[in-house]
Amino acid sequence: MAEKPHMNLVFIGHVDHGKSTLVGRMLLETGHIEQHIIDKYREQAEAKGKGSFEFAWVMDALKEERERGLTIDVAHKRFNSDKYYFTIIDAPGHRDFVKNMITGTSQADAAVLVVASPEGVMAQTKEHVFLARTLGVGQLIVAINKMDATKPPFSEERYNEVKEETTNLLKTVGYKMDNVQCLPVSAFKGDNTVKASENMGWYKGITMLQALDNLTLPEKPSGKPLRLPVQDVYTSTGVGTVPVGRVETGVLKPDTKIMFMPSNKVGEVKTIEMHHEQITQAEPGDNVGFNVRGVSRNDIRRGDVAGPVDDPPTVVKSFTAQIMVLNHPSVITAGYTPVFHCHTAQVACTVEAIQKKLDPKTGDVKEENPDFIKTGDAAVIKVRPTRPMVIERAKDFPQLGRFAIRDMGQTVAAGMCIDVEQK
């Protein structure tokens, strides 16, 4: 039987809002927790004279299991819906992991934002919503969780309040509500995850599982022009220059000319290898090495991006970006020159101007040309790299348009490129 289409699903939201519980619940209800784990908890339950289902025990069992169960090749929890199979990334809560989310994880096709209904939107919710946007995740399911813990339980009024609060936040960062599905759940009790809840007669919408089935597969980035950020460059005896990297968009093929920017070198791809085996083309997500004629090891370096000669990667004189300040000890003003981590490049860039400060409640411009921005602020800034750098508009190439801003050994901000001024 042909395998179902695959989707990368990232779970975001405050760590105490029940993300793990929702993941655990979906795994259990879709039959993806190993039977021996379920049997084990049943035995324990019976031994203690409790025949009833105790979901918390399953979560504990999963925790124990992971100590033994993890291998490098099967890193992810996965489950199937009717239409898709999903692999899950659960986003870390602390903002110090943002750089890794931006430069390291594979492209997420959709996100599940978990917001606990008793608490509502919190600072980490805001950070993660911004992060999802920066990662170029267009489709979002908002699971308003812990509905069993509202006062009174399963309160429609509370659901609507949190839904409105979350919707406003999403609009702020530019989400279109057509691509967002809000629904009430209790991951702990199971309400509305795979079966409609008997406790929420007022809710006439779809379940979590149906919402997952309603997602659409994003267009494959193989149709776009080639973009391959260079991770490292080797020389191999008898082979020549071998750049190594991951294809982000487009297709890399032998016997084609490619251009490395900003080094501005053209070479011809001869052979491509993946896992030491020759392949006829490399597609998005493939980690490859390839030998390239006409380019020496010293001509190109990490941070260069390979692309077609007739549609080369964009080298910018300056660019406009939307950023969120995650953690800065004081304030950011024009002239600030931290290091931008974008694809494999690390380039010091000067904040030339802070053009707009955005109101996190409405998404409107709060202040034109503010003197400074600080932790928690979202803003539009103009940036000038101190040396040549490739960055693309995030809407054209999300993987090459997002960045983390680092200073003093910390991630101070994250953002995405919204416009470029070419060099």
Next chain:
Amino acid sequence: MGEVAITYRILPETTDIDLKELGDRVRDVSEGIGKIQGMQEKPIAFGLTALLIRVIIEDKEGGPDEIESALSGISGVQSVEVMDMTRLL
């Protein structure tokens, strides 16, 4: 608080570097920072082989910085790349 599993791909400076010894050095420097839960050699291309490692660290301030700078400082390491990251259930 929770824990995060990060998979790193470590590329050696040259194809001549002994990955077994490199792996030992990786274990040494990781001691006390995170828990290494898996390590394997991953062929890349043209004789170049990377070391894939999976490290478990806590989801807290400082995040992956400490382990990344430790790994990057190992002799024989060319680069350290995040391949994958997720919180653990």
